[in-house]
């Protein structure tokens with residue numbers, strides 16, 4: 001294993017940490033760690049201490065199993081892809097009709113949930129991202145762009161700050177260099193941030209502003225921008241970019257609706273005020289819909305809990321329950337029979 005003092009600074013700047021170093025064994029000698037920068041159906045690139053390489057994939061490689069931000073081991077001579085290291089965090093989402101979760105990004109420290117200071121600002125949409133960030137263990141920061149388009153950002157900020165205890169909210173103009181300073185607290189050396197949000201909220205503009213000072217490095221990652229039907233440039237794939245302050249930024253395509261599953265504890269943290277009232281309900285399994293002695297509905301009646309907030313809680317709870325597989329035993333709810341046995 002490589003001693004800590006031998007690890008090039010460049011690797012640390014890419015987010016390398018003891019969590020990953022501890023996974024290396026003697027058998028990995030000769031391989032170098034690299035971070036996945038782009039993932040396409042049949043090709044992937046990775047960023048390492050010596051720059052960006054196009055990885056040589058083994059036959060039948062399922063690139064869908066890799067996320068931008070993943071650490072992998074690579075043969076430095078051939079660029080052959082080796083083993084993927086365990087992830088510290090993984091952001092994934094459920095796509096309608098698909099069996100598999102779609103991987104958004106891996107090993108992310110901070111999730112920049114991007115929305116704009118305009119009528120598209122939607123608490124219910126932001127809550128979905130917040131629950132996901134909580135569940136995964138990444139710090140959420142709500143970034144409200146287009147602050148330059150409104151006379152007063154306060155009404156927009158106010159809609160967001162109350163969505164979760166201790167939530168950080170920043171307002172900025174994504175096209176102004178000042179945006180990089182505002183986001184600097186989360187963009188230190190080796191930190192990984194991901195930009196998520198609907199199409200058109202300004203993720204790419206923000207990325208351009210953040211990468212401006214390290215044009216050379218930014219270009220290495222080869223993010224793909226394509227024109228949509230209206231001739232607008234729109235992000236079509238995820239990519240990892242090194243930025244001036246020393247952080248790594250992962251850009252993601254606009255998500256129309258973030259469907260949730262497996263985020264039970266993320267929801268509890270998001271809706272802490274509701275989770276904390278529930279033990280005071282008369283029934284332990286109170287659904288806070290119709291039961292007598294419901295402390296949650298009592299709080300709504302007393303004006304200390306917003307009725308719309310409770311409604312959104314119900315909706316997310318239901319969606320999460322419907323999408324989360326119920327595990328009934330050690331083997332889950334699958335019934336398996338010994339080979340050859342008949343009904």
Ligand SMILES: Nc1nc2c(ncn2[C@@H]2O[C@H](COP(=O)(O)OP(=O)(O)OP(=O)(O)O)[C@@H](O)[C@H]2O)c(=O)[nH]1
Nearest residue numbers: 145146173174199200201202203204205234235254
């Ligand atoms: N005035 C102003 N315009 C902004 C700001 N942020 C983004 N825009 C503009 O909003 C439009 C959409 O921004 P993009 O950065 O392409 O949005 P996006 O989130 O990357 O969209 P997708 O790539 O489709 O996911 C562009 O015309 C930007 O110039 C901002 O803070 N202020």
Ligand SMILES: [Zn+2]
Nearest residue numbers: 281286288294
């Ligand atoms: Zn109740």
